[in-house]
């Protein structure tokens with residue numbers, strides 16, 4: 001069985017971009033892969049966090065994993081900081097990375113705003129991500145498009161170490177959805193939907209009430225030509241809504257274009273509200289059941305044990321290759 005690893009940062013509520021780009025894949029893959037899903041709490045402290053909130057968010061993301069259908073009996077669910085191998089491998093990989101390649105990472109450039117001095121953690125973020133992935137001999141990494149460059153760096157680091165020290169790491173591959181790999185903001189379809197955008201109406205969170213979902217979709221930015229057609233360059237708003245509709249309903253974009261031939265944006269948006277509410281309501285209900293439950297704590301503790309059992313021999317192998325220890 002191929003091994004799958006992915007992670008999500010515990011920063012607030014997740015949105016439909018996180019779900020359609022990543023979490024939906026988590027659920028699909030667990031049927032015939034060995035899956036490890038991490039809440040990357042150490043990544044989130046690259047920017048200051050309130051300690052109490054961070055702990056709660058970590059539990060909430062794990063609860064959301066389970067609410068969307070990740071089954072802790074099939075998949076491993078755990079918090080990154082509870083497996084020491086992440087930090088150990090992080091250092092070893094740090095010593096095999098270059099400041100040049102890290103300063104080319106677009107997420108770093110965006111987050112540091114080109115400042116001369118930025119938090120070191122932000123700069124090193126992609127190396128810790130590579131450590132997460134390589135620690136488990138991962139074959140497949142299901143993520144959204146925005147993580148492509150980080151996966152490339154992970155592969156580069158793995159190949160570099162393998163060439164220098166002999167076969168040490170499995171070289172992983174990214175896995176991206178057809179519809180959903182890059183969900184755009186509802187108020188500005190040229191920007192990625194994000195957890196941190198100030199306008200609440202730019203995104204739909206997995207736990208939003210139906211009334212909020214309706215408002216955000218009905219107000220979403222489109223264009224004035226009134227034709228429901230997929231055309232990213234000229235009709236980014238409608239194209240984004242078509243992708244979301246397709247991802248939630250399972251209908252192809254071509255099918256949707258046919259279904260809505262001759263109808264206006266109003267009807268299309270109304271139907272999209274229904275499809276979205278139907279998809280998210282069970283997630284919300286299940287989340288409220290799992291949040292604060294013993295089931296959640298037990299699943300995460302068990303996940304830590306199982307993750308550690310996979311990570312320990314890998315760390316041992318890596319240390320041997322590098323001549324670390326006695």
Ligand code: TYM
Pocket residue numbers: 005006007008009010017018019020021022040043128129132133141142143144145146147150180181182183184192193194
């Ligand atoms: P994070 O927490 O920002 O996002 C979690 C997942 O959601 C995807 N995503 C999107 N997909 C489609 N459309 C969007 N608008 C959108 N926004 C976010 C992300 O691509 C991601 O898959 N660096 C990672 C966390 C991480 C990780 C890892 C992932 C740490 N270590 C190891 C995989 C493997 C991140 O910040 O994701």
